[in-house]
Amino acid sequence: MLPHVVVPSILAAFLIPEWHLSGAQAGLLAGSGAAGYMLTVPVLATLTDRIDARKILIAGSAVSALGTLLFGAFATGLWSGALFNAIAGIGFAGAYMPGLKALTDRLAPGDSSRAITLYTSSFSFGVGMSFLVSQLVAEAWGWRTAFFVTAAGPLVMLTVCFLLQPVEPKPASGRLLDFGPVFHNRKAMGFVLGYGAHCFELYGIRTWIVAFWTFVVARNSDASILTPVVVSVVFSLLAMPASILGNEFALRFGRHRAITAVMLASAAVALLIGFFADKSPWLLLPLILIYAITVPADSGALTSGMSMAADPSHRGATMAMHSTVGFSLSALGAWALGVALDATGGPQSASAWMAAFSVLAAGILLGPLALMWSRKETRQS
Template sequence: MPLALLALAIGAFGIGTTEFVIMGLLPQVAGDFGVSIPTAGWLVTGYALGVLIGAPLMTVLGTKMSRKRVLLLLMALFIAGNVLSAMAPTFGVMVTGRLVSSLAHGAFFGIGSVVAADLVAPEKKAGAIAMMFTGLTVANVVGVPLGTFVGQSLGWRTTFFVVAMIGVIGLAGVAKWIPEMPRPEGVRLGHEFAAFRNTQVLLAMAMTVLGFGGVFAAITYIAPMMTEAAGFAESSITWLLVLFGLGMVVGNLVGGRFADRALMPMLYVSLGALSLVLALFTVTAHNKITAAVTITLVGALGFATVPPLQKRVLDQASGAPTLASAVNIGAFNLGNALSAWLGGLVIAAGFGYTSPNWVGAGLAAAALVLAVLSGALERRDIRCENPVAADAAFEPAHVVTERH
């Protein structure tokens, strides 16, 4: 792996750890501040909303700076937010700390995706993006379970101090290994915003919101779901999160590999399977073995959508991808916020800790509908532009051979 991609992966590891570690610590944080589990869920929702706001905001603020300098600034902001979270005297300050750290999230992954794609050949772009996101997925195998264990053993505040130190390492990696990559000449902010007039860009972002939102509907409340429904001990949450993280690693790599070959079919399969597995989770969550298997599948299928969706946005906004890429990262977190909120609503309404899985299944199914629509519109546009080539492209190879 090029050292520049390794630097991006280290930063992604720190960001992924702070984003997901709160799931395993939610009961401890809620108890410490004297709030309910659904209220503590705002630490997830607030973070996600911060990513949604911070992605375009920080990207716009960085339009006059080199991409490397923006990445350094974002890592510094990430460190400050985690230190504030670790020292928070009240729940409100804790939410503020989460918001501060979240401002770095969207722009880091958005700009990082562009940098990663620029470092490799065109046919390897999705793989490079997936390599950067490997830091995020590995965080769920190592960082999140370790952070959960540290939080349960030494207190959740210690976890956030450790995450801040990971951020320092990420900052050093970006400073040392990311090359100076100035913003391309001739690209203006208005040019960046023009990408949002592309229907395919908007459809891809909507798929992002709904598809990954389906994952978070289940995972946000994984700790109470597994202890109350499956009967796991609180200490078991750590290794359950390891299984989720392992699924993410596999799904991310598979998604990156096949997105460079057959992007839309990869989305159809992963989103359809994700919806089905989330629906089944309402049943499998009541058994320890099936619950553990399902958690792994949710991680794998959820992250199999990430590289193709991110590459889809980069392809469709190829003339000015930076802002669109960052906003799409925000779209992932809009889905997180929406699903965490909806999951909290159904729990608060008395439907039980497994009920968010139904929310997730519905969101993933809606994303699949949009993916099918997006593919149909793309085929229509190709046929309108070049009917002969389109007919050849969509016919079996032996038919084309016989015709000619």
């Protein structure tokens, strides 16, 4: 996870001014990693139904490191940066969902909800470390060095991969990219579509959190300790306990009910942040911290719900669909916020941030609709 948000981490302070990027271009650059992921994860995750996911995890970790190194060494503008970031995203497609499949293949039979939630919440801890390392290294030694340092993360993962015991999946039948059974699984598709709404919001705010807090700090001289580094790292680290607690909430009160409550709360908090965007950071900070909890609190419940609703013989394909939808909307979220900022005055305008957070709220409100559709279809069937 170490290279995962190095591009969003350095956008506002380095890449936007050096490469003269508009908001839409910056969103496109940040979303290119998710785009590379989206294009390749259907094949790579589905392959885990046929070969040991550990083998794909090894290849994915190597390609992730390669794309990160290429960006640091050779990126000179929007399109070269987008290409190398997409390569890193392709590598991540061979790491995240195949990693989850490698985990579930090695778990004892039974309810794997908590193990899956721990895995998905560790994603957020990795993002927090990525924000921290990327920004500190870029400020001390330049933004290119941040890519060289963070590329070490996937290389360390290779060692872990080789230590895993091989586990061959049961023989699969049918075509490799046969998603028909996944589409017909209404219960699983509700979680998949809900995850898409979650990813739109999550990647949108992760891409622009540093730029937003840079805007907040620039307007206030009484927030010297609340730097973009501190806020972005704390925002990401809170996601890990939030995701775990969200899943526990779902186990206690019902998965659909808990996820819907979290998504509605998240939309409300996003609108409040946008409304108070030009106010004191001491007013905004509690809202940001609440948002740091509501944004990821549905993640573990959605992913574990998908995994448990999936047909065991098509679990890899279901995970592939889950990731494809999620990261497609991740790329869209990063770009959509950039477009909203451009259209309403730019990142130096409070009204533009109101528009951006309104886009986030609208995106996450699609999640409860997907769950309602899924529940209705499941009852009818």
